[in-house]
Amino acid sequence: MARTLDIRGLLQQLPLFKNLAERQLEQLAHSCEQCRFDRNQFVFHRGDSASGLYVVAVGRIKLSIPSGQGQAKVVELCEAGQSFGEAGMFLGLPYLVEAQALEDSLLIRIARAEIERTIDSDPSFARRMLVSLSMHVDAMLRDIEAINLQNAMQRVISYLLAQPMDNGRVRLVCSKHVVASKLGLTPETLSRQLHQLVDLQLIRVCGGDVQILDESRLKAWL
Amino acid sequence: MARTLDIRGLLQQLPLFKNLAERQLEQLAHSCEQCRFDRNQFVFHRGDSASGLYVVAVGRIKLSIPSGQGQAKVVELCEAGQSFGEAGMFLGLPYLVEAQALEDSLLIRIARAEIERTIDSDPSFARRMLVSLSMHVDAMLRDIEAINLQNAMQRVISYLLAQPMDNGRVRLVCSKHVVASKLGLTPETLSRQLHQLVDLQLIRVCGGDVQILDESRLKAWL
Numbered sequence: 001m002a003r004t005l006d007i008r009g010l011l012q013q014l015p016l017f018k019n020l021a022e023r024q025l026e027q028l029a030h031s032c033e034q035c036r037f038d039r040n041q042f043v044f045h046r047g048d049s050a051s052g053l054y055v056v057a058v059g060r061i062k063l064s065i066p067s068g069q070g071q072a073k074v075v076e077l078c079e080a081g082q083s084f085g086e087a088g089m090f091l092g093l094p095y096l097v098e099a100q101a102l103e104d105s106l107l108i109r110i111a112r113a114e115i116e117r118t119i120d121s122d123p124s125f126a127r128r129m130l131v132s133l134s135m136h137v138d139a140m141l142r143d144i145e146a147i148n149l150q151n152a153m154q155r156v157i158s159y160l161l162a163q164p165m166d167n168g169r170v171r172l173v174c175s176k177h178v179v180a181s182k183l184g185l186t187p188e189t190l191s192r193q194l195h196q197l198v199d200l201q202l203i204r205v206c207g208g209d210v211q212i213l214d215e216s217r218l219k220a221w222l
Numbered sequence: 223m224a225r226t227l228d229i230r231g232l233l234q235q236l237p238l239f240k241n242l243a244e245r246q247l248e249q250l251a252h253s254c255e256q257c258r259f260d261r262n263q264f265v266f267h268r269g270d271s272a273s274g275l276y277v278v279a280v281g282r283i284k285l286s287i288p289s290g291q292g293q294a295k296v297v298e299l300c301e302a303g304q305s306f307g308e309a310g311m312f313l314g315l316p317y318l319v320e321a322q323a324l325e326d327s328l329l330i331r332i333a334r335a336e337i338e339r340t341i342d343s344d345p346s347f348a349r350r351m352l353v354s355l356s357m358h359v360d361a362m363l364r365d366i367e368a369i370n371l372q373n374a375m376q377r378v379i380s381y382l383l384a385q386p387m388d389n390g391r392v393r394l395v396c397s398k399h400v401v402a403s404k405l406g407l408t409p410e411t412l413s414r415q416l417h418q419l420v421d422l423q424l425i426r427v428c429g430g431d432v433q434i435l436d437e438s439r440l441k442a443w444l
Binding site: 073089142143148 | 291308312349351353362363369
């Protein structure tokens, strides 16, 4: 019983399951699975059967396209409240990406049949699911835009300005390696661009934080 | 009346509206809009308000991300039966891409309110909508993979093998310029790669067609 109450509480806080009827929530909580992943552990690999979707309750998950040559391209970083694995599930195709925990994470896994049952019984859930998928489309379009039409400096500035900011301060929660791959840069190029922004007195780097010194001058580079 | 019957007939043939109840189909046919676009005409520009989605009844539409510098990145080519504009519509955000007719095209435009009404009254429509959005995610992931992890030759081979094939023959329906932008290559690089494949006796180019001479040797390059 404690387990059910716990998952219910988690689900209720997630945007995807907000305003779900009591009965739906209860049924979902009974049928879904809590999964814990240690830092660096894989949630799934490319080619695995996509039989459900995952919602991040706690932690951070990296989605990337692996490559035979060893490099991988980071596609998305999923934070608490976000879901992933929907597209493969709805298409009934194996995952194109691999998912790996960037820190100790708690995920909720919901099987395809449960998602479809909830869609069938609650159209507002279907709409939230459509919004969630649309957010993936939006994020990928911005990624394609950055890689094809922006130079290294512009990619770094766009990335910094898109992060949650606290008093002009951006916390770099991911490693330089992960951020560089997300931006389609080498870690060395990312470092060089950050140094250049420091030299131009546009940012200051202090530990894992970046202080934005002049947002309007930064934006003028875009 | 003739207009309604015509749109109904068109809708019924499109994957998104298959198996829709008579009443739903009738209501959609009454509320949606037929729009004709000449070759090269824009359907919408980046930044336009995304108040509905489009389904291609006849023709071919190019979705691309424009750039201040004049180049643009082709993101997707939508053929008859495919829909576009969903993500912006569901997020209530302006379009990130621009849509342009590659040939004389007939589109059906459905307003957001109509889509939401149909989702609310028919869960199977919501599911088909989710599949349609998932296909966009899948296409974009493959695009990101090609641009980040494949060399020029591999991108050209992947593109050729993904096209509908008739007796080993691929019809190049889009201009070299469009295909090159889709693959993140210059038109000159695309030409060079095609010539190299001809020299290697892997393909033969005849007019607007490419004859695949040795599919397994082509695949060995990937």
